[in-house]
Amino acid sequence: MVATALTEARVWELLDEVLDPEVPVLSILDLGIVRGVRVADGQVTVDITPTYSGCPAMNTIATDIRLRLLAEGIANVTIHNQLSPAWTTDWMTPAGRQKLQAYGIAPPVDGTATGHVLNLFGQDTAVRCPQCQSDNTRLVSQFGSTACKASYQCNDCYEPFDYFKCH
Amino acid sequence: MQAVPSESAALATYPAEVRQQLFQYVLQLADTSLILGHRLSEWCGHGPILEQDLAMANIALDLLGETRSLYQYAAELEGLGRTEDDLAYLRAAVEYRNPLLVEQPNGDFAHTIVRQFLFDNFHYPFLQQLKSSPDERLAGIAEKAVKEAAYHLKWSSEWIIRLGDGTPESRQRVEKAIASLWRYAAELTTPTTAEKALQAACIIPDYATLQPAMAAHLAHVLEEATLPTPPASTFALAGGKQGRHSEHLGYILTELQYVQRAYPGLTW
Numbered sequence: 001m002v003a004t005a006l007t008e009a010r011v012w013e014l015l016d017e018v019l020d021p022e023v024p025v026l027s028i029l030d031l032g033i034v035r036g037v038r039v040a041d042g043q044v045t046v047d048i049t050p051t052y053s054g055c056p057a058m059n060t061i062a063t064d065i066r067l068r069l070l071a072e073g074i075a076n077v078t079i080h081n082q083l084s085p086a087w088t089t090d091w092m093t094p095a096g097r098q099k100l101q102a103y104g105i106a107p108p109v110d111g112t113a114t115g116h117v118l119n120l121f122g123q124d125t126a127v128r129c130p131q132c133q134s135d136n137t138r139l140v141s142q143f144g145s146t147a148c149k150a151s152y153q154c155n156d157c158y159e160p161f162d163y164f165k166c167h
Numbered sequence: 168m169q170a171v172p173s174e175s176a177a178l179a180t181y182p183a184e185v186r187q188q189l190f191q192y193v194l195q196l197a198d199t200s201l202i203l204g205h206r207l208s209e210w211c212g213h214g215p216i217l218e219q220d221l222a223m224a225n226i227a228l229d230l231l232g233e234t235r236s237l238y239q240y241a242a243e244l245e246g247l248g249r250t251e252d253d254l255a256y257l258r259a260a261v262e263y264r265n266p267l268l269v270e271q272p273n274g275d276f277a278h279t280i281v282r283q284f285l286f287d288n289f290h291y292p293f294l295q296q297l298k299s300s301p302d303e304r305l306a307g308i309a310e311k312a313v314k315e316a317a318y319h320l321k322w323s324s325e326w327i328i329r330l331g332d333g334t335p336e337s338r339q340r341v342e343k344a345i346a347s348l349w350r351y352a353a354e355l356t357t358p359t360t361a362e363k364a365l366q367a368a369c370i371i372p373d374y375a376t377l378q379p380a381m382a383a384h385l386a387h388v389l390e391e392a393t394l395p396t397p398p399a400s401t402f403a404l405a406g407g408k409q410g411r412h413s414e415h416l417g418y419i420l421t422e423l424q425y426v427q428r429a430y431p432g433l434t435w
Contacts, residue, residue: 054232
């Protein structure tokens with residue numbers, strides 16, 4: 001009964017309730033990792049893409065998607081893991097960026113996802129401290145607590161913080 | 168419960184011989200990332216400072232992710248029902264196809280950095296070109312991994328510069344590491360029979376076309392590090408890509424494969 005009324009729009013709504021296990025204030029839609037949804041003959045197909053090749057959360061996310069859909073009686077689900085086109089932080093939604101900031105993680109600086117990387121000793125500019133909003137911050141390490149984050153420190157309030165690095 | 172990888176439409180269209188060469192080659196790439204990732208993960212909890220301990224664990228994780236995509240593709244190319252786990256856990260050292268560089272022990276931090284830099288300086292330009300491969304699966308894996316490899320190369324390049332242009336102690340250590348590891352670098356760009364065939368078929372990049380970018384970045388980093396250029400005529404050690412390994416690989420596999428051999432068929 002549920003399956004006959006099922007629309008792609010409804011699946012997207014349900015997917016917006018699936019949270020990223022590592023940054024649980026973001027939905028997987030905020031993160032931009034859901035690349036497609038198809039509904040045909042009661043069969044649901046969801047395309048997801050990893051943020052990083054080794055993202056350990058992908059299996060958990062796939063399980064969480066199945067569980068959320070199952071709770072609505074949708075059992076016939078295929079999840080495709082798609083590598084190309086490769087995920088970029090430019091796909092993160094404006095709402096997602098605001099949620100990250102409020103959670104204490106600096107969101108990726110918009111539109112700088114490519115081109116800067118081999119600038120040795122360079123860092124992303126205008127990374128704003130999520131605690132005191134100062135732009136006077138410094139890179140501590142390009143690698144942080146998860147694959148998608150870098151470690152920064154604020155030069156004004158001295159708080160160390162995570163930066164969701166451009167990718 | 169795992170997400171299924173998207174299927175390659177091109178898989179069926181390769182002639183059997185090319186498919187076999189591609190299998191060997193994808194296996195070689197996977198083994199290379201796996202073994203280097205394992206070496207880096209040995210640092211976990213032992214890094215000189217917390218941030219660099221995390222950096223090495225992060226890079227190891229990126230390499231492991233690339234490894235899984237490659238083993239999954241290799242298993243499909245082989246078509247004998249083996250899985251990514253079978254390929255990683257149930258092959259002997261002589262069946263591994265990684266170049267000798269990546270199995271060399273960690274040594275001190277400078278030794279690990281030099282090993283990483285020599286690899287990254289190949290890996291990054293290589294993936295940049297592999298992105299354009301007509302093989303959609305390899306191109307997709309490269310498109311994903313190249314963004315990560317850029318961060319790796321930045322990290323290892325900066326550390327070569329810090330260590331070379333650092334204290335007398337750090338300089339002496341990085342010089343010693345270069346003297347020890349330089350002889351392994353040439354194997355990365357020396358094609359095997361399978362690689363030559365795939366290069367001729369334009370499925371993978373011709374390594375000669377990578378050389379200008381590799382040489383330019385190497386020269387730039389060494390100059391910034393105030394380090395001398397290693398002699399071009401150094402005797403090269405090779406054979407890993409043909410399965411002739413140093414004694415180190417056996418010890419790595421002993422640890423890496425222990426659980427699967429102790430509990431055959433175990434899955435997560």
